[in-house]
Amino acid sequence: MATTNRQIHLVSRPSGEATVDNFRLVEALVGEPNEGQVLVRIHYLSLDPYMRGRMNDAKSYAQPQALNQVMQGGTVGEVVASKHPNYRAGDTVAGMGGWQQYAMVDGSMPGLLRKVDATHIPLSAYLGAVGMPGVTAWYGLMKICQPKAGQTLVVSAASGAVGSAVGQLAKTRGCRAVGIAGGIDKCRYVTQELGFDACVDYKAHRDSKSLYQALKEATPDGVDGCFENVGGVVLDATLARMNAFGRIALCGMISGYDGEPIPLQQPQLILQSRLTVEGFIVSEHMDVWPEALKELGTLVATGKLKYRETIAEGIEAAPQAFLGLLKGRNFGKQLVRLA
Amino acid sequence: MATTNRQIHLVSRPSGEATVDNFRLVEALVGEPNEGQVLVRIHYLSLDPYMRGRMNDAKSYAQPQALNQVMQGGTVGEVVASKHPNYRAGDTVAGMGGWQQYAMVDGSMPGLLRKVDATHIPLSAYLGAVGMPGVTAWYGLMKICQPKAGQTLVVSAASGAVGSAVGQLAKTRGCRAVGIAGGIDKCRYVTQELGFDACVDYKAHRDSKSLYQALKEATPDGVDGCFENVGGVVLDATLARMNAFGRIALCGMISGYDGEPIPLQQPQLILQSRLTVEGFIVSEHMDVWPEALKELGTLVATGKLKYRETIAEGIEAAPQAFLGLLKGRNFGKQLVRLA
Numbered sequence: 117m118a119t120t121n122r123q124i125h126l127v128s129r130p131s132g133e134a135t136v137d138n139f140r141l142v143e144a145l146v147g148e149p150n151e152g153q154v155l156v157r158i159h160y161l162s163l164d165p166y167m168r169g170r171m172n173d174a175k176s177y178a179q180p181q182a183l184n185q186v187m188q189g190g191t192v193g194e195v196v197a198s199k200h201p202n203y204r205a206g207d208t209v210a211g212m213g214g215w216q217q218y219a220m221v222d223g224s225m226p227g228l229l230r231k232v233d234a235t236h237i238p239l240s241a242y243l244g245a246v247g248m249p250g251v252t253a254w255y256g257l258m259k260i261c262q263p264k265a266g267q268t269l270v271v272s273a274a275s276g277a278v279g280s281a282v283g284q285l286a287k288t289r290g291c292r293a294v295g296i297a298g299g300i301d302k303c304r305y306v307t308q309e310l311g312f313d314a315c316v317d318y319k320a321h322r323d324s325k326s327l328y329q330a331l332k333e334a335t336p337d338g339v340d341g342c343f344e345n346v347g348g349v350v351l352d353a354t355l356a357r358m359n360a361f362g363r364i365a366l367c368g369m370i371s372g373y374d375g376e377p378i379p380l381q382q383p384q385l386i387l388q389s390r391l392t393v394e395g396f397i398v399s400e401h402m403d404v405w406p407e408a409l410k411e412l413g414t415l416v417a418t419g420k421l422k423y424r425e426t427i428a429e430g431i432e433a434a435p436q437a438f439l440g441l442l443k444g445r446n447f448g449k450q451l452v453r454l455a
Numbered sequence: 456m457a458t459t460n461r462q463i464h465l466v467s468r469p470s471g472e473a474t475v476d477n478f479r480l481v482e483a484l485v486g487e488p489n490e491g492q493v494l495v496r497i498h499y500l501s502l503d504p505y506m507r508g509r510m511n512d513a514k515s516y517a518q519p520q521a522l523n524q525v526m527q528g529g530t531v532g533e534v535v536a537s538k539h540p541n542y543r544a545g546d547t548v549a550g551m552g553g554w555q556q557y558a559m560v561d562g563s564m565p566g567l568l569r570k571v572d573a574t575h576i577p578l579s580a581y582l583g584a585v586g587m588p589g590v591t592a593w594y595g596l597m598k599i600c601q602p603k604a605g606q607t608l609v610v611s612a613a614s615g616a617v618g619s620a621v622g623q624l625a626k627t628r629g630c631r632a633v634g635i636a637g638g639i640d641k642c643r644y645v646t647q648e649l650g651f652d653a654c655v656d657y658k659a660h661r662d663s664k665s666l667y668q669a670l671k672e673a674t675p676d677g678v679d680g681c682f683e684n685v686g687g688v689v690l691d692a693t694l695a696r697m698n699a700f701g702r703i704a705l706c707g708m709i710s711g712y713d714g715e716p717i718p719l720q721q722p723q724l725i726l727q728s729r730l731t732v733e734g735f736i737v738s739e740h741m742d743v744w745p746e747a748l749k750e751l752g753t754l755v756a757t758g759k760l761k762y763r764e765t766i767a768e769g770i771e772a773a774p775q776a777f778l779g780l781l782k783g784r785n786f787g788k789q790l791v792r793l794a
Contacts, residue, residue: 347722366726379718383686387705387734395726 119146122431123186123216129173133374134442138171139187139435146218148197154223155197158213161431161452162190162243163438164277165345168373187215187434190248192232192239193455200224208234210242215434217454227402236417244277244449245423246412252398253281253343254408256365259401260394261341265290268335270354273345274315275302277423277449278367281412282343283312284421291341294334296350298444305447310422318350324381328353338362347371348378355382358389366395373442424448458485461770462525462555468512472713473781477510478526478774485557487536493562494536497552500770500791501529501582502777503616504684507712526554526773529587531571531578532794539563547573549581554773556793566741575756583616583788584762585751591737592620592682593747595704598740599733600680604629607674609693612684613654614641616762616788617706620751621682622651623760630680633673635689637783644786649761657689663720667692677701686710687717694721697728705734712781763787 120143127140149155167189170181181188191213195203200223203209211229213219221229232242244250263269269286273279274295283293283306295306295315303315314334321327331353338359344351347369358364372378386393415421426446428437434452441450459482466479488494506528509520520527530552534542539562542548550568552558560568571581583589602608608625612618613634622632622645634645634654642654653673660666670692677698683690686708697703711717725732754760765785767776773791780789 351722366722369723369726372723377720378723379720380722381716381718383690383705383719383722384708384711384717386732387708390734390736390739391732392734393725393730393732395729395731397729400729 119218120144121146121216121218123214124431124434125184126171126181126187127184129183130171130374134168134171134439136435136439141432147220149199149220151199152222152224153198154195154200154203154209154221154229156191156193156209156211156213156219156221156229157196157455158191158193158217158219159453159455160192160240160243161213161215161434161454162247163434163441163450163452164189164249165368165370165373165441167438168370168442188212189214190243191219192242193219198223203229203231207231208239210247215431215452217431237413240425240449240451241416241423243451244425245281245416245421246409248398249277249449250281250412250421251405251408252367253278253285254412255398255401255404256343256367256396257282257285257341258408259404260365260392260396261343261363263289263291263341266292267340268292268294268337269341269343270294270296270331270335270339270357271343271345272296272350272354273368273370273444274306274312275310275424275448276345276446279343279345280306280310280423280448281421284310284415286341287311288415288420292335292337294331294339296331296346296354302447305424324349324352328356331357341365343367345370352381355380355385355391358385358391360389362389362391364391364393366393370442426450428452430454458557459483460485460555460557462553463770463773464523465510465520465526466523468522469510469713473507473510473778475774475778480771486559488538488559490538491561491563492537493534493539493542493548493560493568495530495532495548495550495552495558495560495568496535496794497530497532497556497558498792498794499531499579499582499766500552500554500773500793501586502773502780502789502791503528503588504707504709504712504780506777507709507781527551528554529582530558531581532558537562542568542570546570547578549586554770554791556770576752579764579788579790580755580762582790583764584620584755584760585748587737588616588788589620589751589760590744590747591706592617592624593751594737594740594743595682595706595735596621596624596680597747598743599704599731599735600682600702602628602630602680605631606679607631607633607676608680608682609633609635609670609674609678609696610682610684611635611689611693612707612709612783613645613651614649614763614787615684615785618682618684619645619649619762619787620760623649623754625680626650627754627759631674631676633670633678635670635685635693641786644763663688663691667695670696680704682706684709691720694719694724694730697724697730699728701728701730703730703732705732709781765789767791769793
């Protein structure tokens with residue numbers, strides 16, 4: 117079975133903005149699994165903002181993505197051949213297959229592969245609302261923001277895979293959920309389809325005073341919890357609306373991913389309002405995944421947690437789709453369909 | 456008993472730097488206590504950086520200091536007359552007597568007055584190591600930084616009333632204690648007399664790269680806990696040295712008290728290093744005071760917690776001494792002796 121496996125490799129690191137030239141399409145051959153291995157045909161590849169950070173060589177929380185290797189990333193797919201007792205052909209699985217059509221996986225390495233139920237929940241949801249983005253939303257909201265009924269919760273990148281889950285989960289806890297998103301369409305989606313109480317269009321407020329004023333109108337009682345995906349002027353505005361003892365979960369600062377300075381203008385507000393600010397990476401909190409996935413799966417299966425996907429077609433489309441994600445051109449979870 | 460009571464009032468709010476013109480010396484008469492009142496002759500007045508914040512009218516955590524009223528502040532002294540059953544003439548007491556020679560206090564208001572033992576511990580220590588500054592150090596270190604043996608703890612304004620206690624308490628927990636202070640004399644005091652492991656003289660490093668380099672040399676294993684009193688470039692340097700899962704207690708940001716911008720240059724480090732940053736005010740955590748005061752009192756009485764005082768003489772010297780404190784001209788706890 118000498119099937120061709122098309123892959124995307126990282127071949128250079130960006131200086132400033134990432135470009136398609138940092139990637140290369142490579143063809144390889146798929147072999148047969150050895151003892152303990154599982155061969156997965158990937159149906160969907162997940163594209164996520166954190167991948168931009170791993171393209172750099174700088175000291176960061178994750179190991180940098182190695183050059184001239186398959187880009188790492190979350191995937192869902194179907195087992196096509198297995199020499200591991202826990203998996204057999206036809207199983208639907210989620211894992212870290214990377215940017216390629218086929219992945220050969222060690223079935224015994226914890227976290228690399230797990231079977232998922234694709235009868236009640238669409239397979240692609242395991243890369244979004246019932247996967248890493250959903251658990252990210254759940255952890256930052258529940259464990260850091262610690263929402264209480266009647267409080268106001270603000271989340272940036274509100275129409276995205278993480279942000280949309282944050283706001284809907286906050287609503288289940290009785291909070292006022294306020295989103296920040298880029299553009300009228302995204303804001304309308306956030307309020308009308310996802311049920312947020314308000315959404316501020318940051319693209320309509322290019323200076324920080326105007327953005328602050330709009331956020332103030334959307335948060336008449338101030339802000340108790342902030343789930344931050346963007347940073348920069350968006351975080352500055354939210355910080356200035358925080359109530360005493362407010363809590364900020366720092367999940368992403370996409371506004372600074374190309375290396376531009378993103379100073380926090382008024383850090384003294386952390387002191388004056390006695391705030392707690394906490395950065396986190398969901399992969400370091402594996403203990404909460406079962407509880408989080410259980411709630412997220414139930415909410416998705418019962419239609420109470422909605423999400424949207426932007427799907428690029430074919431492995432060769434992955435680099436361009438990824439660069440679009442960094443510019444906010446996606447709408448909801450960005451995926452690449454491979455089969 | 457028509458004794459004259461000399462007081463310092465706040466008569467105007469600073470625009471930018473505070474000046475002596477913001478204060479006025481006022482004479483009043485001392486009356487007899489009514490039922491429930493206690494008349495205290497103040498021996499020492501405490502001068503503290505937080506008072507600068509209260510001189511502004513801006514929204515902050517504390518109510519602004521009222522104009523044309525006695526400046527509020529912590530004091531220790533002796534009861535000279537009492538119509539409250541819990542106090543009698545001769546009792547040594549600590550309380551919030553304000554910038555004046557005599558204070559008439561409601562003996563029943565919790566927190567306004569408490570008897571203190573001046574036989575084993577010098578009376579003035581209740582304004583420093585065994586008072587609000589000591590408990591501030593204790594709370595921020597124990598409850599926010601949560602030091603563990605072998606970790607590195609950095610504290611700014613290290614020779615001050617709070618900072619000196621932070622480092623010495625960190626040593627009792629088996630930490631490497633590193634101070635940041637202004638000038639060779641203060642740094643020598645911090646290491647040689649207080650027993651810190653190292654001290655960085657920020658006055659010898661006027662640009663941020665140089666300061667960072669000096670701090671790097673003093674913290675070869677990185678920084679696990681940061682107790683921040685200063686903010687600005689000092690905080691930027693420490694942030695860049697923080698280890699994963701480090702904890703930062705934001706106690707003061709004296710570098711911005713005159714309203715100058717003090718942006719945090721690299722807030723993304725909070726995310727990349729998964730830090731927790733928490734602002735606090737010790738008066739909102741009264742539940743820890745008994746435990747903290749017990750440890751601090753024992754350490755002072757047994758000579759294990761050292762401190763230094765800068766003492767100005769006479770109520771009329773208070774404004775100038777306070778302005779000097781804001782410039783870092785004091786050495787250790789700044790007091791004014793009134794009797």
